[in-house]
Amino acid sequence: MNRIATDVLVIGAGSAGVTAALSAARNGVSVVLLERSGFLGGISATLPWLGFHDRDYRQVVKGIAREFAEDLIVSGAAAPYSLDPKCGSAFSLNTHAYKILLMRKLEEAGVTCMMQALFVDSIREGDRVAGVWVETKSGRLRIDAQVIIDTSGDGDVAAHAGLEWQKGRTKDGLVQAPTLVFTLGGVDRAELIRACKDPALQYREWFKGHPEIHKQFTRNLDDLAAFVFGGFAELIEHARSEGGVDIPQSRIVGVKTHVEDEFTVVMTRVLGLDPTDVHSMSESFSRLYAQIPPIVQLFQGWIPGFKNAILREIAPIMGVRESRRIMGDYVVTADDVISGARFDDAVSMGGYHIDIHRPSGSWVESYNVQAYTIPYRSLMSRDAENFLMAGKCISATHEAIGSTRVIPICMGQGQAVGLAAAMAAKKGGAVRDVSIPDLQAKLIEQGAEIGESIGEPDYEAIEKYGQLPLTEEEGTTGEADPVTQGAWVNKS
Ligand SMILES: Cc1cc2nc3c(=O)[nH]c(=O)nc-3n(C[C@H](O)[C@H](O)[C@H](O)COP(=O)(O)OP(=O)(O)OC[C@H]3O[C@@H](n4cnc5c(N)ncnc54)[C@H](O)[C@@H]3O)c2cc1C
Known part of the structure; x- marks a missing residue:
């Protein structure tokens, strides 16, 4: 039988998995990282990163x-952080350079990356998950x-091991709408920025309630490497009523990346997906x-700056925003x-707003937040002694995941569990026995932020880019929750 053993096994090489594997290996244990696809980074290798x-x-x-x-910045493969009143910041990068960087870093740290290796089952022994079964080109392994x-993003290993999990909203189990992200080239940046500066066009929906921040923020657009979109609702309405355009999203959603003529589109949308069901x-x-061709036509025909836009790239994986959440302590x-x-x-830590792409109805639900910490107890299963x-x-509600799910925040969690796993593996694998003060001290020593050194608000940046109140009364949440319907509803 094909059988191997390791101190720490990480299943899924997205933003959380790569940081977990790197963190564990740098702390002196053997690590195997399993990934079903042919690249590292998961969804984080398809998008700009928000919420640093x-x-x-x-x-x-x-x-x-x-x-x-x-x-990535030093090597010229990314722009410096672009500050943003809603998202904190946007970090725009060459995602291919990121994938190359990850391969190198994991190799240097001694991680065994097992690519195109699909986790298929867990092996449970009492209170422990002793191992897993994997399907590979060379057979079952x-x-x-320890x-x-x-x-895995889907809590696959926990579900197969019989550990407790939940999925979706409490009232109906529906998860946030998924999106297949794609990139347009041929964008006229200057023309787009002119439209963004026009207060009548509302290129961010929340500007409606904060015209002063619109003025303050858009003054900086020419100098910002990247900026986020979630608006232009009236332009879409015109395209629908006058041009008969049929698209599933009521706002232009995406990011003007640091590449002069490029825009990442985050507008495809399916309601009723079950991300753990192959048919769905x-x-x-x-x-x-x-949905992609009509959305491209919408941009070309109706959105300033996109007349000559072309479809440049489609993400290699579906962007599933939410799936199983494993229940922790x-x-x-x-x-x-x-x-x-x-x-x-x-x-x-995290500080990104709660951003829920509605599981039914349209648009998003959004609530601003204050910088918060994530407890170790929410990163360990309540049902097993060696499982993070x-x-x-992670162990969070449907609503809280709306904030904790963005890429940098997932990476912070990954670094924490990687270190905790290394500490536990050296002593037999019991993750609850890890000393919290030791774990915290080592995290700080290794550069992580757990609330000790975030310092004072950056008043200069607040003055320059504006600041949203913690509670916004208007302009953030769009429509209420109408009946789920339309061509983009999943029939499975
Ligand atoms: C459409 C969309 C847009 C978003 N926009 C942004 C944004 O602009 N900025 C931002 O910061 N965040 C954004 N987010 C949030 C963020 O990208 C994700 O929540 C985050 O990257 C999730 O990281 P993860 O490591 O938990 O999961 P994933 O990136 O999903 O990684 C899971 C990995 O596990 C692998 N895997 C799964 N099952 C198995 C298995 N059985 N065997 C082996 N491998 C397996 C997958 O292939 C994948 O590589 C967006 C999310 C979506 C879906």
């Missing part, structure tokens, strides 16, 4: 995430590990691909995030 900073423009995610960002980290996923793929809530909770067992998780599948 909080609404006070303080950097709340540091450590390995910041190391990646700085390496068993991997045993500590297992589920960073397959049907969604076909609907998402079908603590479940992070929206209240924790909004109130900026500081936990005694804090191991990472990071990224989309």
Whole structure:
């Protein structure tokens, strides 16, 4: 039988998995990282990164995430952070350079990356998850590990091991709408910026309630490397009523990246997806691909700066925003995030607003937050003694995941569980026995931010870019939650 053993096994090489594997290996244990696709980074290798900073423009995610960002900036493969009143910051990068960087860093740290290797089952032995079964080109393989980290985004390993999980909204189990991201080239940046500066066009929906921030922020657009979109609703309405354009999104959603003529489009959308059901996923793929041509036509015909736009790239994976959430010793809530909770067992941080792409109806639900910590207890399964998780599948509510899910925040969690796994593996694998003060001290020593050094608000940046109030009354949430319907509803 094909059988190998490792100290730490990480399943899923997205933003959470790569940082977990790197962190564990740098702390002196053997690590195997499993990935079903042919590249590292998961969804983080398809998008700009949001949420390194909080609404006070303080950097709340540091450590390995910041190391990646700085390496990419130094090598010319990314622009410096672009500050933003809603998202804290946007970090625009060449995602291919990032994938190359990850391969190198993991190799240098001694991580065994097992590519195109699909996790298929868990091996449960009492209170432990002893190992997993993997399908590979060379056949079925068993991997045993002291500590297992589920960073599959879907909580696959936990579900197969019979550990408790939840999925979707409490009332109906529906998850956030997924998106197949694509990139347009041939964009006229100057013309687009002129449209953004026109207050009548509302290129960000939340400007409606804050015209003064529109003025303050758009003054900086010419100098900002990247900027985020979520608006132009009236232009879409015109395209629908006058041009008969049929698209699933009521706003232009995406990011003007640091590449002069490039725009990342985040507008395809399917309702009713079950990301753990192959039929639902397959049907969604076909609907998402079908939406791309009309969205491209919408841009070319109706959005300033896109007359000569061309479809440049389609992401190699579907962007699933939410799937299973593994239940831990603590479940992070929206209240924790909004109130900026500081936990005694804090191991990472976040400051990105709650951003829920509605599972039914349209547009988003959004709530601003204060810089908050993420407790170690929400990164360990309540049902197993050697099992950690990071990224989309942590122990948090549907609402809290709306904030904790962005890329830098997932990386912060990954670094924390990687270190904790290494510490536990050296002593037999019990993740609850890890000393919290030791873990926190080592995280700080290794550059992570757990709330000790975020400092004062950046008043200069607030003055320059504007600051949204914690509670916004108008302009953020768009439509209420109408009946789920339309050509983009999944029929499975
Ligand atoms: C459409 C969309 C737009 C977004 N926009 C932004 C944005 O602009 N900026 C931002 O910061 N965040 C954004 N986010 C959020 C963020 O990108 C993700 O939440 C985050 O990257 C999730 O990281 P992860 O590591 O938890 O999961 P993933 O990136 O999903 O990684 C999971 C990995 O596990 C692998 N895997 C899964 N199952 C198996 C298995 N059975 N066997 C082996 N491998 C497996 C997958 O192939 C994947 O590589 C967006 C998310 C979506 C979906």
